[in-house]
Amino acid sequence: MNPLTIKVACSNCNLRELCMPVGLNEQQLQRIDDIVAIRRKVKRGGTLFRNGEAFTSLYAIRTGFFKTCVATEDGRDQVTGFQMAGEIIGLDGIVNDHHTCDAVALEDAEVCVMPFDRIEDLSREVTALQHHVHKIMSREIVREHGVMLLLGSMRAEERLAAFLLNLVQRLHARGFSQSELVLRMTREEIGSYLGLKLETVSRTFSKFVEEGIVEVKQRHVRILDTDALKRIVNSQQTCH
Template sequence: MDIQSIKVACSGCNLRELCLPMGLKPQELEHLDQIISNRRRIKRGASLFSAGEAFTALYAVRSGFFKTCITSADGRDQVTGFQMMGEIIGMDGIVHDQHACDAIALEDAEVCVLPFDRIEQLSREFSALQHHVHKIMSREIVRDQGVMLLLGTMRAEERLAAFLLNLVQRLHARGFSQSELVLRMTREEIGSYLGMKLETVSRTFSRFMEDGIIDVRQRYVLIKDTQALERLVNPPMRN
């Protein structure tokens, strides 16, 4: 892991509205600037943190893509999430003071380090920051519940449709296209996350292409019919 102690000013970061609360006063932003004193660069395939490692910080993704995964009792890796720029990772370590999963870079990435003890201290002083931390935690809970719904009640087509819609919506919030995306994860990793076999993932992608819903060229995906994906996830009510 390549660690660089480089000053990162939150006040000048173009991702601040995604990972930091709005409405902080200049003095409060200055305090945050002092806390977030370094960033880390992680090469593709390298770990940001590993299961069992002591929890000391949260990480705001500045660039790149990550996957979080746990190793099952039989030695298989189970993907638990995908994280992109502007998102916070590392919350899994709060409850037991050690990380419960591995966070692995899917491409060369960079994160801002947020020492948790300092974040806790500032949260008690600045209500806006405390509210934002609670909001991030709540978002993680809601996301976990959404994944449970995917795995528990949805067919393969519905799972993949929901996954693509969620991914493109998150990317669009960061200024990217509403209909085009590059998959940073493999189809096997998608299958692990969605509880689907690799063959099922590939077959479902092919079916979407045959139906004219998407176009796929290796990892490039063009969503040609967003409404068709939405209908799969939320089918119209029948009279």
């Protein structure tokens, strides 16, 4: 066995509520435990899967933070998303049986490997699991749609405000603070994701600091005025 893999049990995992369906009985949980048998560690900067690689599994992030990215025609990396503990990564591979992006760890991470063919088999019997997988896919579609709206019509302040609100809301669902976060990604990666130049991201952060909306110390961000961020995002909807 690969030294980076460890036996795992969903039944006693503290993130179970986030990535597994609620309300399964002992026997159903045991069957899922049998499927999700392996954990994999990925070092910071390491790749969980690459664009073009055969799709075999979904991955539940247990600890750490990832970015997904694709290489553009001119060779740059375009960040397509950020994923954190309790979220499922790898859904991009379902359509054509191969991955369409790279998944890179932004810090040391650990994932649970969920072989997709076995999940499909079991979800035919356990409808709660099938429903859950559909829910995860749907959430991903909604998220991507949100990003497209963000990139399509928003000014820099609106994009960054929406990004910070989304991040803190996802972290809060995992029991973290509603107002403080550590950015695992660089300003450059944020810019790539939001379709903004690095200088624009830095300038917008500075503007938020000057206006007393956030406090920034390197990668530590403290949101001082959540309502102000919401107003920035919503101002765009009232203008159209």
